[in-house]
Amino acid sequence: MTTSQSITYVRIAEVLTELGMITEQTARRVLDEFVDFAAKPIEDRYEVASALESFDVAVSIHADDVDFADAHYEWLLNEAANLTGGKVTVSDYRFDKSYPDDEDCGLGTMHFACNGKPLSFGIEQESNDYLDMGAAQEAIEALDLGDDPREFRRFEQEGPDLSDDIMVLASAEQREGLLRLLGLTFEARWYQG
Numbered sequence: 001m002t003t004s005q006s007i008t009y010v011r012i013a014e015v016l017t018e019l020g021m022i023t024e025q026t027a028r029r030v031l032d033e034f035v036d037f038a039a040k041p042i043e044d045r046y047e048v049a050s051a052l053e054s055f056d057v058a059v060s061i062h063a064d065d066v067d068f069a070d071a072h073y074e075w076l077l078n079e080a081a082n083l084t085g086g087k088v089t090v091s092d093y094r095f096d097k098s099y100p101d102d103e104d105c106g107l108g109t110m111h112f113a114c115n116g117k118p119l120s121f122g123i124e125q126e127s128n129d130y131l132d133m134g135a136a137q138e139a140i141e142a143l144d145l146g147d148d149p150r151e152f153r154r155f156e157q158e159g160p161d162l163s164d165d166i167m168v169l170a171s172a173e174q175r176e177g178l179l180r181l182l183g184l185t186f187e188a189r190w191y192q193g
Contacts, residue, residue, distance in 0.1 A: 007048050007182060009038040012055065019177040021057050021170060030054050048182055049155040049166045056083055058155075060164040061136045065129045070095040072131060073110050073123075073139065080140045080152060081114075083169050087145045089115055095123070104128050110135065114143055119193070133165055134190065140167050141191035150174070153186040 005011060013027035031038050034054065042048050052058035059080045066072040074093040081088040091113045098107035106125035111118065121139050125132040140152045149171040157163060168186065170178065178184040 006041045007043075008041055009034050009051060009054075012042075012048065012051055012182065015177065015181045016052075016055055016057060018181075019170075019174045021174055022055050026055060045183055046155075046157060046163060046166075049168070049184055050164075052166065052168055057170065058166050058168045059083060059140070059152075060166050061131060061133055061140070063130075063133065063162060063164050066131060067129060069106055069123075069125060069128050069131050070097065070108070070110075073136060074112070076131075076136060077112060077139060077143070080143055080167065080169075084143070084145055084148075084150075087148055088143045090143070091116075092118070106130065106132070110139060112139075115146075117144070137165060137167065138191040141189050142193055151189070153189065156185040156187050 009031060013031055016022045017024055017027050042051065049058070050060070053060060059076065061076065073095065077090045077093065081090045093112040096109045096111065097105050099105040104127060106123060106128040108123050109120050110123055111120045113119070119139070119142050121135045123132045123135050137154055143152060145151065150169050152167045152169050153175060155166040155168055168178070175186050
């Protein structure tokens with residue numbers, strides 16, 4: 001961590017409120033929900049980034065078994081869209097499997113509309129039990145908020161990427177504040193559409 005102040009849920013709530021990412025009501029709701037460990041220090045940057053999900057400013061792309069990835073992408077896209085406060089709608093989702101008769105097939109193309117604009121992403125995951133992390137990241141990054149300066153960016157993990165990918169919804173200024181105040185860094189966008 002590059003910050004000198006101890007990172008806790010209380011500190012995260014203060015930072016997100018200061019950066020305009022959440023309201024004071026949201027901060028209170030989350031701190032009430034996590035009251036038993038709200039003041040406990042969080043030492044690991046990944047755990048700090050994971051905590052952002054509790055404040056409704058991030059969503060995780062699961063690295064573990066999700067059973068039916070072809071259906072899980074739709075849930076994931078809707079979870080991300082819900083964080084935008086109605087600025088993004090996801091509709092017309094479908095997954096065209098490369099081998100439609102094979103329930104275990106994870107290869108194919110994910111199609112959906114973002115605010116009515118059709119998008120598609122190739123999925124290259126051998127098993128339908130796991131997500132294609134890169135394709136999921138690109139699809140979430142493609143959620144267009146129009147004139148809102150916020151966008152989804154992947155939290156930059158240290159070491160091998162064996163954990164869930166955490167996608168944070170923030171503007172460039174908010175990401176700078178998250179770096180300065182919480183020590184969180186973010187990757188450049190993959191999606192260039």
